[in-house]
Amino acid sequence: MSAADEVRAPLPDVSAAPLLSVSDLRVEYPTEDGLVVAVDSMDLDVAPGEVHCVVGESGCGKSQTARAVLGLLDPPGRIAAGSIRWREEDGSVTDLTTLKPRGSVMRRIRGGQIGMIFQEPARSMSPMHTVGFQISESLRLHRGLDRRTARNEAVALLEAVHVPKAALRAKSYPFELSGGMRQRAMIAVALAGRPRLLIADEPTTALDVTTQAQILELLREIRDERDMAMVFITHDLGVVADIADRTTVMYLGQAVETTDVFGLFERPVHPYTRSLMRSMPLLGRRENTLATISGTVPSPLERPAGCLFHTRCPVVREGLCDVNEPMMRLLPEVTEAVQAGSADHRLRCVRAEEILAGEITVRTTSGQEGAKDG
Numbered sequence: 001m002s003a004a005d006e007v008r009a010p011l012p013d014v015s016a017a018p019l020l021s022v023s024d025l026r027v028e029y030p031t032e033d034g035l036v037v038a039v040d041s042m043d044l045d046v047a048p049g050e051v052h053c054v055v056g057e058s059g060c061g062k063s064q065t066a067r068a069v070l071g072l073l074d075p076p077g078r079i080a081a082g083s084i085r086w087r088e089e090d091g092s093v094t095d096l097t098t099l100k101p102r103g104s105v106m107r108r109i110r111g112g113q114i115g116m117i118f119q120e121p122a123r124s125m126s127p128m129h130t131v132g133f134q135i136s137e138s139l140r141l142h143r144g145l146d147r148r149t150a151r152n153e154a155v156a157l158l159e160a161v162h163v164p165k166a167a168l169r170a171k172s173y174p175f176e177l178s179g180g181m182r183q184r185a186m187i188a189v190a191l192a193g194r195p196r197l198l199i200a201d202e203p204t205t206a207l208d209v210t211t212q213a214q215i216l217e218l219l220r221e222i223r224d225e226r227d228m229a230m231v232f233i234t235h236d237l238g239v240v241a242d243i244a245d246r247t248t249v250m251y252l253g254q255a256v257e258t259t260d261v262f263g264l265f266e267r268p269v270h271p272y273t274r275s276l277m278r279s280m281p282l283l284g285r286r287e288n289t290l291a292t293i294s295g296t297v298p299s300p301l302e303r304p305a306g307c308l309f310h311t312r313c314p315v316v317r318e319g320l321c322d323v324n325e326p327m328m329r330l331l332p333e334v335t336e337a338v339q340a341g342s343a344d345h346r347l348r349c350v351r352a353e354e355i356l357a358g359e360i361t362v363r364t365t366s367g368q369e370g371a372k373d374g
């Protein structure tokens with residue numbers, strides 16, 4: 001059984017109006033060395049109730065995309081182009097890029113309708129206040145509860161995320177808790193506003209393997225119990241196999257392939273996605289050697305012309321890939337893809353048809369796949 005087979009079915013309906021729709025997003029940082037383009041032409045649609053994983057190597061713009069959505073870019077970072085459309089409960093749509101990051105509307109959405117958890121609880125929890133106080137404050141701000149009700153509800157939330165002796169732990173400061181318990185407390189804070197979307201940025205990366213599995217299990221349970229979607233940022237394909245409904249693969253600030261979890265594991269097409277899949281350890285993989293992706297990620301100060309991946313691509317065609325900037329488009333072999341359940345498989349590669357037709361295969365440096373053409 002492949003890793004993807006273990007993911008629960010059925011997948012959420014992606015034809016439903018997206019809850020979150022990031023379109024053509026560009027995030028820039030003017031620096032002394034020049035303009036850093038952290039995110040460019042980035043698209044990301046999240047359907048109601050789906051777990052959408054965002055994967056890619058370090059520095060590819062996963063966190064910057066999430067922080068742009070949350071209005072949490074550090075100065076001098078700025079959204080230079082694009083839209084971030086958020087569907088409100090009443091069906092109306094708000095473009096989050098038009099809101100003041102610290103304004104009242106954004107504060108109502110962030111931490112309320114959109115919850116967030118990070119790798120480091122210190123980024124979303126204060127070391128100065130008890131865990132119970134922080135959950136209560138969120139309950140009061142986003143749900144208008146009075147002090148006493150909020151206190152009781154905070155303990156109930158800690159119980160819901162399986163913190164033992166919740167009433168006692170509510171009186172603890174974050175630093176008094178173990179890593180796993182702190183992560184659970186942070187999840188309780190995030191859930192206090194009854195979010196319809198939870199943005200989780202590498203929430204399990206710093207944890208040991210056992211605790212990581214427990215937190216993933218908790219997140220799955222929460223998603224199934226509450227009507228909540230999740231954007232889950234990770235560089236770990238094992239985590240993707242465990243939790244994702246859909247996945248967007250990012251390279252150098254943009255989405256290069258987006259597909260449901262079956263498409264990702266059974267039928268990845270983009271040469272970068274294929275290389276990435278070969279380079280990451282996965283439970284149950286038969287080969288015991290891992291490939292490396294040749295070359296290094298170009299500097300975001302000097303982004304290549306044409307396809308951003310062409311400088312490392314094993315099937316680059318000179319005169320084509322280094323010239324033409326590929327657009328995001330639907331998988332060409334639509335009929336078969338639809339039958340396989342990947343109706344919304346999109347990617348950014350001008351050679352996708354040749355790859356799909358088997359005219360070229362993507363060779364990685366460990367050489368598990370042979371090339372029919374170069």
Ligand SMILES: Nc1ncnc2c1ncn2[C@@H]1O[C@H](COP(=O)(O)OP(=O)(O)OP(=O)(O)O)[C@@H](O)[C@H]1O
Binds near residue numbers: 300
């Ligand atoms: N304050 C800043 N000033 C300049 N560049 C920045 C700043 N913050 C982020 N960047 C750049 O934005 C790009 C994207 O960073 P981001 O943190 O989103 O990557 P990531 O994919 O989340 O990586 P990781 O997995 O390591 O967290 C990187 O090239 C990074 O150097």
